[in-house]
Amino acid sequence: MNFLDRAIGIISPKWAYERAVYKEAVRSYEAGQIDRFSDMWTPINMDTENADKVQRDLIKARARSLENNSDMAESAIGSIVRNSVGTGISPQARTPDDKINKTLESLWKTWTKQENCDITGQQTFYEIQAMLLRRKVVDGESLVRKVYDKKARIPLKLQVIKPDLLDSYLLTAPKTNRIIRSGIELDDYLKPVAYWIQRKSPDGYITYQSDRVPADQILHLWNKKHSDQIRGISELATSIKRIKDTDDYMTAETIAAKIAACFSIFVTKNMPTSGPVPGRTAKDKEGKPLESIRPGMIAHLRPGETITTANPSRSITSAKDFVKVQQQLCGAGLGLSYELVSRDFSNANFSSARQGHLEDRRTFLPIQGYMIAHCCLPIWEAFVEAVVLAGLVKIPDYWTNKETYTASDWITPGWEWIDPQKEANADVTLMKNGGMTLAQWCAGRGYDWETQLKEMAKEKKYAESLGLDLTIHKPESVQAAEMNHKGVQNEE
Secondary structure: OOHHHHHHHOHHHHHHHHHHHHHHHOOOHHHHHHOOOOOOOOOOOOHHHHHHHHHHHHHHHHHHHHHHHHHHHHHHHHHHHHHHHHOOEEEEEEEOOOOHHHHHHHHHHHHHOOOHOOOOOOOHHHHHHHHHHHHHHHHHEEEEEEEOOOOOOOOEEEEEEEEEEEEEOOOOOOOOOOOOOOOOOEEEOOOOEEEEEEOOOOOOOEEEEEEEEEEEEEEEEEEOOOOOOOOOOOOOOOOEEEEEHHHHHHHHHHHHHHHOOOEEEEEEEEOOOOOOOOOOEEEEOOOEEEEOOOOOOOOOOOOOEEEEEEEEEOHHHHHHHHHHHHHHHHHHHOOOHHHHHHHOOOOOOHHHHHHHHHHHHHHHHHHHHHHHHHHHHHHHHHHHHHHHHHHOOOOOOHOOOHHHHHHHEEOOOOOOOOOHHHHHHHHHHHHOOOOHHHHHHOOOOOOOOOHHHHHHHHHHHHHHHOOOHHHHHHHHEEEEEEEHHHHHHOOO
């Protein structure tokens, strides 16, 4: 109770009571109370970009440091990249013309080689995919520019741009006076119009001269959480402090374990060392004083000298429980299971392993969908346009039916079964009852259903040409009928 409340209580107890009741009614949410337990926690609401830009670079630098030095951070980052992109998200052309589909897919296979798709000639398209997702997770955003090289057979190339090069010092665009915030030129609705990118010399120095790149040439990958957000924040932000604390704790435990492994001997002299000393000193074969120990050794000391041993001991059993909790919380912040972050599958049974696997899939599926929508599809559309302009594919009505000729499906990396027999039987039951199609089953494992059927037909035809009648090419009902028929013949 403050001075004013006490004064009111003296003058009018009724008024003081009504005032206290009103104040408690206003504070109906404990989360909104400010008391001695929460008076240091008073965040404010403000524009998202103005709040983010103050700490974005520091958070990004810390995330990169953990990526380079922390096995716990690398495990989480690698799990996301490995399970979401893996060997690559690949397209299937879906135009009405099968001949055009085959041509586009053949050209795509050629273009994805590092010398064709990467402006530096160092990474394949699928390696670029993985790097873009990794940088999105660690840095909070990744940028890739569509560049057109007229000298190349397929003129489209990709240039990955570090988000650090976005010019954060520019405030308005020359000539148009449009607002530039954190290197992005915006219209009145906060829609990106262009990106201002600082030039960087080959020796790594920024020249502080910026180039304006139209927004339709840039793919900006980041997670938008607020309507007024303009750029991304590292997805490790919620876990950075926890990972760093765990690493520091393990460093301290390692030092303690090293100390605990040491066994030291100290000689205490109770007599003056000057002048002749009676007795004898333990010596080695060369007659030098013995200053090292060996197993089972017994040495006689001078009179008055005693031995004190230092044998520090420390148990590290508590470290495992501490680190496990930290890994669970770190994984929870990123939508990952403990097993995936820790790589510890020793105590997981089938049910818990499957539940964790399914929850992890629910994390990876939206990431795959994001990569397809914001990265793969725009690049595929630019690729189709490039090969049409280069005359590598003849489509007379392409410009009036672009959506038809850029239609595609994308095959994502599949996941292996935990218990193949149980899950295979469940999938077969679903397909028999119409709960799943062959296309869905194949897509879930990273296969193309059309290619699957073609390969099966090819194998069956070849086996029959060799006079082989393999049961794998026959439905179970046909196999059962043949077995019954053979049984009847044997009885006759």
